[in-house]
Amino acid sequence: MNNEAFEIMCKSEEDTIALGKNFAKRLKGKEVICLIGDLGSGKTTFVKGLAQGLGIEEGYQVRSPTFTIVNEYPTKKGKLIHVDLYRVDNFDVEFFLGEGIVVIEWAKDLSLCDYILEFHFEKNGRKIVLKRC
DSSP: OBTOEEEEEEOSHHHHHHHHHHHHTTOOSOOEEEEEEOTTSSHHHHHHHHHHHHTBOTTOOOOOOTTTSEEEEEETTEEEEEEEOTTOSSOOGGGGTTSSEEEEETOSOGGGOSEEEEEEEETTEEEEEEEEO
16 A cells, blocks of 8 residues: 555544544554644544544543643553644654554654545545555
8 A cells, every 4th residue: 555545435423433443453553643634624533433443441532632732542452642733833743653553633744654644525524535655
């Protein structure tokens, strides 16, 4: 899948969660996933599905880390580190690399990414373009 792009249409929140669950199956535990898209385009919803697919431990709920910047969740495949750089210009995400699966919303340095997912509004839902780096 190197340098190829795949487009997926998600017509509902449930579709986006299912995409995250299925995507989790391909992960080994140290990847960096960068999410790009407008507010409300489904980035955090995808992370919810990803967390479910990774086996998030009971009692944890994925929430947008817009104000906390980083949320960490224990899963059966190790730590899920959810970073949101919407309000942040200078933040060293490299500190978290290798500590688990790192998902970065509003990523600025795409050179760190193993996968890039771009979320686009469409008439009938969301188009998500998946690229492997």
